[in-house]
Amino acid sequence: SPTTLADTYRDLHERPGAMAWIGLYRPAAAQLLSAAEEFGLHELAVEDAIVAHQRPKLERYGETLFAVLRAARYLDETEEVDFGEVHVFLGRNFVLTVRHAESPDLAAVRRWVEDRPDLLKRGPEAVLYAILDSIVDDYAPVVAGLQHDIDEIENEVFLGEPNVSRRIYELGREVIEFQRAGRPLLDMLRDLSAGFDKYGVDEELRRYLRDVEDHATTVVERVDGFRQMLQNIMAVNAALVTQAQNEEMKQLTQVSLAQNEEVKKISAWAAILFAPTLIGGIYGMNFDEMPELHWVAGYPFAIALMILVCVTLYLLFKRRGWL
Amino acid sequence: SPTTLADTYRDLHERPGAMAWIGLYRPAAAQLLSAAEEFGLHELAVEDAIVAHQRPKLERYGETLFAVLRAARYLDETEEVDFGEVHVFLGRNFVLTVRHAESPDLAAVRRWVEDRPDLLKRGPEAVLYAILDSIVDDYAPVVAGLQHDIDEIENEVFLGEPNVSRRIYELGREVIEFQRAGRPLLDMLRDLSAGFDKYGVDEELRRYLRDVEDHATTVVERVDGFRQMLQNIMAVNAALVTQAQNEEMKQLTQVSLAQNEEVKKISAWAAILFAPTLIGGIYGMNFDEMPELHWVAGYPFAIALMILVCVTLYLLFKRRGWL
Amino acid sequence: SPTTLADTYRDLHERPGAMAWIGLYRPAAAQLLSAAEEFGLHELAVEDAIVAHQRPKLERYGETLFAVLRAARYLDETEEVDFGEVHVFLGRNFVLTVRHAESPDLAAVRRWVEDRPDLLKRGPEAVLYAILDSIVDDYAPVVAGLQHDIDEIENEVFLGEPNVSRRIYELGREVIEFQRAGRPLLDMLRDLSAGFDKYGVDEELRRYLRDVEDHATTVVERVDGFRQMLQNIMAVNAALVTQAQNEEMKQLTQVSLAQNEEVKKISAWAAILFAPTLIGGIYGMNFDEMPELHWVAGYPFAIALMILVCVTLYLLFKRRGWL
Amino acid sequence: SPTTLADTYRDLHERPGAMAWIGLYRPAAAQLLSAAEEFGLHELAVEDAIVAHQRPKLERYGETLFAVLRAARYLDETEEVDFGEVHVFLGRNFVLTVRHAESPDLAAVRRWVEDRPDLLKRGPEAVLYAILDSIVDDYAPVVAGLQHDIDEIENEVFLGEPNVSRRIYELGREVIEFQRAGRPLLDMLRDLSAGFDKYGVDEELRRYLRDVEDHATTVVERVDGFRQMLQNIMAVNAALVTQAQNEEMKQLTQVSLAQNEEVKKISAWAAILFAPTLIGGIYGMNFDEMPELHWVAGYPFAIALMILVCVTLYLLFKRRGWL
Amino acid sequence: SPTTLADTYRDLHERPGAMAWIGLYRPAAAQLLSAAEEFGLHELAVEDAIVAHQRPKLERYGETLFAVLRAARYLDETEEVDFGEVHVFLGRNFVLTVRHAESPDLAAVRRWVEDRPDLLKRGPEAVLYAILDSIVDDYAPVVAGLQHDIDEIENEVFLGEPNVSRRIYELGREVIEFQRAGRPLLDMLRDLSAGFDKYGVDEELRRYLRDVEDHATTVVERVDGFRQMLQNIMAVNAALVTQAQNEEMKQLTQVSLAQNEEVKKISAWAAILFAPTLIGGIYGMNFDEMPELHWVAGYPFAIALMILVCVTLYLLFKRRGWL
Structure with a gap:
């Protein structure tokens, strides 16, 4: 595979029917604009790709599909969900990915796709599927990490650890953040499904997509459950702490009486x-x-x-x- | 009925018009893959069936219908809802069920179906109906168990039992879990109904399905009520405990005054x-x-x-x- | 009017164009099955009618309409909503009602219907309307009773009655129960309206039904308001009780200081x-x-x-x- | 304008193309039934108009439109929302309004309409618009009054007034009541819009109606915000009162220590x-x-x-x- | 560009194909009515434009589009969101903007539009897009300001600052206010999109509009998250304050015991x-x-x-x- 953008463009012109996957990591604006010109990318999409912090979305510009995706990693030490952002441009003969964080391991996705020519021949949508699948699969450890911390917090609450309030609150904030990433993704997947139905993408790919959608729904529903559980824990903890403190006061008062x-x-x-x-x-x-x-x-x-x-x-x- | 998979396949080939029901319990991947090859099952569905922890869902792969279902049992000693998972592949002439837990008693379903040739002749969808009916019927004792524990908790709260907070919280968690299983099932049943309408499944089966849907809706609505009730109980309990503790403090203070x-x-x-x-x-x-x-x-x-x-x-x- | 089922059946056969209203009260299974055979009732509906505790629903089996309805009475002494259940089978020339509780006074409904031949000639749907109207009218005293108890509770809360928490909680449970009965009825009424539109039931009956729907909506919305109000009362009560107790403690402490x-x-x-x-x-x-x-x-x-x-x-x- | 109903009917018969507006205030049943007979009003609508306490709704009986509307006034001394009810029958050549309270000043509406012949010539729907507009305009001072009381309550809460809990609760109850009046009105306005589209009412009137709808939506959304704010205030107040009381106890305890x-x-x-x-x-x-x-x-x-x-x-x- | 309204009108008549942008700032009613007459603006829209405090909305009067928009600024010293209101009339050859506050810098929008003839030639809808884009872009610093204050509040809560309750409450009120501005805008943008689809506005403009919609959705979702977070903070704070106060009382009691x-x-x-x-x-x-x-x-x-x-x-x- 060629190493400079110019080489890639030439290669692509010389070999009709070929498909290029260009992966940029926090590109300079100039670099992105050069690619935009080569592939005729839409100005709005390019603007979005330069600035990160977009909402997951999907936009069709003529023959080019533009997707904003958010990957997530769980940092266990700080109990934080770390979000990455990938912008994907899909054309007839190219895939252009712009990453703003390290998290989604696109190299692995690429290797996986290259091993599956049956998938690749279904067109660039297959690449989008592969990226989506990888991102949603990466949500699983985040969910597991959150679940694990909630389990720990439950134990702490019932053991009467004193400073668990803050931990509950902060995990709650991460859960809200994660929901804010997950729900638009789900909407996007549904729009994409609708688009696939409308644009007659082949049935097999649609099935793959529905599979991703199912997994994403599972994630969103579990995280929703986490939010409810954290609210319950917060309430239980407040009640138990007050109860324990009142109990202590009662004992001190009994000592005083004696x-x-x-x-x-x-x-x-x-x-x-x-x-x-x-x-x-x-x-x-x-x-x-x-x-x-x-x-x-x-x-x-x-x-x-x-x-x-x-x-x-x-x-x-x-x-x-x-x- | 034949006892090895190979026998079953041969029987099926020899007797056109026959229908095989193959029930696997936590199968080895190889076993499942052999069946997949024989019946032309879709790769994605097979992958899902190997790994458990799926969301209830329904997917149509050409002539094969794939369903993920979740059965539930109530373990009264630990006040936990125990979930089982069944994956069902329905083809023209076969039903392949893959269980990941003991709970849904598929043998009983099979006996029941075999006693009802009128039902069986309506095709493999009838088998799916029978399994669904059995699973939803099995939810009833779970709901009854939860109701019973809520009644007990109410008594404990108003009698002033000291450690009921934890019990309320943990039952609340089970209710959230159960809702997470029940709601997608309801969605699935609605999709299935819509599919039955679209694919012209016979009216009688549709009625049966709506009956299951009604029962599932009752379950989901009651469990929803449980969630509300547990939240109310939690609040009442916190208030009553504080009240009782304050009352005790008041009495101690009056003793001190005397x-x-x-x-x-x-x-x-x-x-x-x-x-x-x-x-x-x-x-x-x-x-x-x-x-x-x-x-x-x-x-x-x-x-x-x-x-x-x-x-x-x-x-x-x-x-x-x-x- | 004939007194045994057999007489009724014979009468019905002898007089074409006649319509029979058969009212059963907690019938033995055999009795119900005999009627089922006579009128060709569907097995699923008959099963439902034998077992009570169904959700309000409506199902069309060929020419027969099957409805599950829930009546409600308010028992003022215990502040409980007492639910009754009626199963109605409507055919061309018969109405079969199966009651599982005393509450909906079907005899009165029958007298009312018999006085209105203009209504009766619109077919069995008119009878269903009359029963629905009677049931929804019977909700009014339940709503009034709940409102009355909420008013009483408000007074108790602001007068500082000590044990009002339990009363609030238990009334809240009744409200949740009542909502669980009322909301499906509303859905059912909407489905029925839609069905009337589809099956071309005459406009006048549709108006009557919309009237019932309006009344049912008023009930459901008021009960919804009750739920919110009870939650507010619960919160206010907890706050006021704590406040009053703290005030008492303050006074005791001032006594102690003196x-x-x-x-x-x-x-x-x-x-x-x-x-x-x-x-x-x-x-x-x-x-x-x-x-x-x-x-x-x-x-x-x-x-x-x-x-x-x-x-x-x-x-x-x-x-x-x-x- | 004629003063007795009989005169009005005669006038109406003598002058084809004329339109009568008959305004009844808490009419005797007989009076209403006479009008009903004259204009061929539907029995159900007349029943509704005799009994007040209806939900805002709209029903089309052949050529006659029947609307139930709820006006609101804010009684500042008691901080209560006082609801009035108007029932409007709209026919080709007549408008019959039945008021059950003093609040909507229909005489003013009538004067306004009479000054606008361009509006009147668009038919009876224009009169309905004028009444709706007047009612929704009258909501504005209610909203302002509620806002004013909320502002006052906020001040009281942060100044530590002791009995503000009750005021918050009672204002909350008024807000719930007001929402129960406002939301169905909004639904009704939407239905009416849809009806206007369907029945081809002229574009200009539709615009007027959408304007009323916008104002009603503003009201409903603000009142919704009030509900949220009152819940927040309730929580803040409970927290602040407890905090202040604890602070007092701390000071008393410090006095005791000294x-x-x-x-x-x-x-x-x-x-x-x-x-x-x-x-x-x-x-x-x-x-x-x-x-x-x-x-x-x-x-x-x-x-x-x-x-x-x-x-x-x-x-x-x-x-x-x-x- | 001409400086009086009369000049502008004359210019516009003399140069067919030209387009005028008239910007009024808190105009006298007479000024607005003169413009209304010149451009044939609808009475209802003009009434709305005179009185401020409208809900974001969009109305099509024949060839003229009327939009009510709300801009927002964040006043960091007082932690308040300051809302401005712009009314926009869009005709074939004119844009009339009526501002009721200083905030949306329409002069800047105008300069930006004038630099983009490609956009301008897509008609007056392009101007509406530009204003919408500017308004939604201006929401970003508001969101950032709110986020910053929430971060500060979190710190204060966990550091045990005593008067943070009031700050939480007041920020919560601002968030509710902001949601009340943002959500109707989102609805309006969706209606506008639908209208663009219906009226065949060119694809490029639709894309621009969807971009604005995406940004607005991001804003609304984040603000929604703020509301949840503030509720959590309120609860945590109440719990922590009570906890700290109880702790102090315990220490005082221990001193007393000694x-x-x-x-x-x-x-x-x-x-x-x-x-x-x-x-x-x-x-x-x-x-x-x-x-x-x-x-x-x-x-x-x-x-x-x-x-x-x-x-x-x-x-x-x-x-x-x-x-």
């Missing part, structure tokens, strides 16, 4: 201990006339009085539940 | 008891010149003073609400 | 009362050499000291806000 | 003050043999001991953070 | 210190007969007793966990 109970008891005992001091104080007064002081049993009487006061207070406090 | 009230009273009584000690201390001082000590009524006066102080404090504290 | 303030004051007063005791203790010591004891003004000096200490502490505590 | 700190300090100081009393008590004992009592420096020694104990305790408590 | 523990210890130590005072009080009593007072070891015995009591209490309190 503590207060002890303070109460200490206070009550202190009061009991204190009462006999009063009697000691009375009989320690220095009045001239205190008859009890001269009783023979005065001292034992005072001691008995002290004990009596203590016991009385004890019983009183006990009855009031202060001890 | 406790503090007691501590306050003990402190106040201690202060009252303490006051006369001061008087005792004063008249226990050893000054040379303390006139009261020499009064005849000095001692009763001191005691009276003590009582007066106590009563005054008592009234003061009472008025302030400290007792 | 209580603590008192404890603090009691403690401070106790400390103030206590200080002079120290002086009393000092001058109650029995040392040989304590010059103050022999001062003439020793005793007043000690009392003054006591007062000074108290005032000092009082001012100190006051400044620190402890009193 | 209070407890003071109690702790008072207790600690009391303990320090108390310690020297013990020494006073020891040297106040009356034992015969207490050598310290006879020391010359006994008294200063005791005082020093007291000071030492106080300082020691002070340092100890300080180190432990109790002071 | 404090109470200290109070308990101080109380317990006070009680221990107090106990020996009782013994001091006993032996300070003045009874005549107190044998211990005369013991030689009386004093050491009392001291020992004091120590014993302290140690006993200490051990007791220790065992009970009061120290």
Whole structure:
């Protein structure tokens, strides 16, 4: 296969019936414009192909078909879906692909197509099918990665990990992003099917396309389920966290109650201990006339009085539940 | 009925007008490929049949109809919906079923079909109808199981069981899964109906199919209701749990208030008891010149003073609400 | 009118142009099968009519029309919607109704129809219209009952009734159930309209049917509004309950603060009362050499000291806000 | 213009080509039935017109068009949308309007129409347009009123007004009610447009109708936005109220902590003050043999001991953070 | 180019085949009516153009096309989307634009169009395309601004900024507003496409229009994603704020527990210190007969007793966990 664009164009002119596949990776505008001129590509499509960040779409310009496709990869470390973008121009005798990211491995698609002459002879639409098939197949690990992270998050939620809210939120954002890529693709595949019916593309290719459509639908439906599940998880997590925190507060409050109970008891005992001091104080007064002081049993009487006061207070406090 | 594939093929060739039903259970790729070659099955369908985890779908390859169906069983112990997958190839004179799980009891379907020659003579579509009918009928116990668990969960929620959040969440996940199986089936049944209209399948079979469609719609609508109900339950449960926890906290706080009230009273009584000690201390001082000590009524006066102080404090504290 | 099925059949054969209305209430299978044989009813429809719990639907079997309808009653005590099911077979010269519950008062419908020969002469579809009209009219009190309960619930929510959550949830479940009955009926009415257009049923009957459709739509839309309103009520209730509980906790906490303030004051007063005791203790010591004891003004000096200490502490505590 | 119905009928018969507009306000059934007989109105439509609470709809009975319309007014004091209902019968030479509420000012519509003979000559549909236009124009102040109340509610929410929940809920209910009136009107306008296309109504009138449709769509879309906004406000309000309440609890708890700190300090100081009393008590004992009592420096020694104990305790408590 | 309307009209009459672009900015009604008369504009369209606040729409009046378009700008300081409104009348030989706000820079559009004669020669629809393209292109910075603010809000939420609720709510309101502008535009573009197909506008222009439609769809889908994301953020924020507040309360409660523990210890130590005072009080009593007072070891015995009591209490309190 030729290595410069000029060689390719010459080759193509010299060999009628041949078909060229030109793959550009983040091309300079000049490079793309040269190809545009050679193959008569439409200005609007070329503009779109220079600027990335397009929505998956399909446009037919005369004999040329222009498709914007979005590939996806799952970066497991950061739990992010990384989107790539490929623009495909399909003409009678050429396929021009413009990649804006590394992700869809078009070289592999090319090898696969070249091994299948039966497919290739069905025309450039077959190449488009092969690229679409590869892109949709690449969605599977993304879905698996999301599923895996959701499973992990579920475990974290039910184990009470504290910072899972953020993870749920961020995965939710990735899921929204992925849906925004997947749904237009599905619409595009349906339009393409309708177009194939209208333009009489052969039945076999239509079947292949429906197969891709089925896979894409599976992806979109699962991702839709993920969104619902993440919303449920978010709600469950909020409920469980509040519940756990309230439970902790309850336990702390119970500790506080036990503590207060002890303070109460200490206070009550202190009061009991204190009462006999009063009697000691009375009989320690220095009045001239205190008859009890001269009783023979005065001292034992005072001691008995002290004990009596203590016991009385004890019983009183006990009855009031202060001890 | 013959027992090896080769026998079956020979039988089929020898007896024109006969129809073979070949049932494979998790076949080796080779086995499936042999059947594919014999009956001229389409490569894409064969690929799908080897790998499971397809979406219910229907594809017409020339004279062969290929259907992916998903059966469901409810495992009550784990509250999980267990999905099985059957791939059905329908040709003029053969039915090839590839099962990837035990659940749809195809042997029973076969017996049922064999008992109904009126049905069988309507062609292979009748067999497809019978399988579909069996699968949709098998959804009924799943729906009943889900309903039963929802009823149980409702009871648990209103009885205040603590760990019901997780159960609600997990049942919700099963419901989402089940919806993901049921809705495409409904779409497929509608497509099939449309196809029957287009290909002029006989009216009687169409009626049978509409009957299956009605049952499938009932299932899908009920499961949809389950999803709504589980969301409501989740919300009610979160509200009730918070409410119950707040109520508990309120009661604990009221206990704490009662406790503090007691501590306050003990402190106040201690202060009252303490006051006369001061008087005792004063008249226990050893000054040379303390006139009261020499009064005849000095001692009763001191005691009276003590009582007066106590009563005054008592009234003061009472008025302030400290007792 | 004849009283046994056999009589009816004979009558019908004897009087061509006559039309029989046979009403069965939870018939034995045998009874139904006899009627099925007589009128040539389709096996699938008969199966459906034996088992209840069907979805509202309409199926045309040759000349016979088969309809499954669901009537509803509102049980105000339990706030439940009670569903009845009627299966209607309409043929050229017969109407066969199979009821599985008491609710739709078919006798009244029959009397109404018999009073309107102009309607009856439009054929069996007129009878179907009359039954549909009666069923949809019976939805009105259900809607009114639901509205009434929602109004009550609103009042309860804003009055702060404690157990309204459960009532909201359960009414919500009834609303979901009712929607599950109402929406398929609406679809059925639309299909029936379409069928009437296709089969050229007379314009007048079509108008009557559209009238029923309008009423059914009003019901379905109002019930849809109920669902939204109940969700809003649920959210408001959760918010208000939490708010009220938090308010209560705040008040309890304020009570606790006031209580603590008192404890603090009691403690401070106790400390103030206590200080002079120290002086009393000092001058109650029995040392040989304590010059103050022999001062003439020793005793007043000690009392003054006591007062000074108290005032000092009082001012100190006051400044620190402890009193 | 004639004042009794009978006069009107006679006028109409005498002047072919004339057109009568009869406006009834909550007519007695008899009055309506007389008009029905005169103009050959359909029984179903008349029944609908007697009973109010219909859904906006349009029905064509032969040459007569029957429309149910709902007008709306905003009662700002109660923040309620007040619905009126007009039933319009349109025939070749008459317009019969039946109002069930005061709101749509049909007299004004009539004056407007009479000033526009170019419009009137396009037939009775022009009158229907004028009524529709007036009703949809009257929706504008309702929308403005709702918007105004939503703005007020937003302010209240962010200012922390306590009882805004109820207002949000009730406005939400009005919005749901209004949507229930507006959406069927939109459907009706679309049906009417389709009917105009089908019945070849002149292009100019169709344009007028599309203009009304545009205005109605604007109303419905804004009200839809209101519903979303009210849900958001409800959520924000619940969050903010909880947040504010939690903040208050936090502040109360901080007050409580400060209070407890003071109690702790008072207790600690009391303990320090108390310690020297013990020494006073020891040297106040009356034992015969207490050598310290006879020391010359006994008294200063005791005082020093007291000071030492106080300082020691002070340092100890300080180190432990109790002071 | 002429500067007064009258000049323009004259120029236009003098030069057949010429095309005039008249741009009015908030015109007086008279000015607009003069133009309306000159170009035969339809009354309804002129009425709409006088009053702003229309919904994006498209109406064909004979040979004149009337479009209402809404431009948007993002005011970053206030985080508000500022909407402008342009009304465009397109005739055979004129374009009349009526602006009600500054935002769509029509002068730039005009310059761009004048540089592209190939486009201009495709007729006035090309001008409409150019305006649409410019308006939709201007949506891009709005989307970017919203995205940027959402990113900021996410950071604030996860950093725990306190007043982010209001910002989320208000951005949500802007998003709802923007959706209300964007969706009808999309509908309008689809209607316009359909109209172009019907009226046989040339393929190239249709392609341009589809390009605008694609960009508008991207905008609407992203804004839809914003709405979902803001709802998620709102929920996450409410959860995180509650969580953080609960956490704070827990910490405050733990501080309180530590404090109470200290109070308990101080109380317990006070009680221990107090106990020996009782013994001091006993032996300070003045009874005549107190044998211990005369013991030689009386004093050491009392001291020992004091120590014993302290140690006993200490051990007791220790065992009970009061120290």
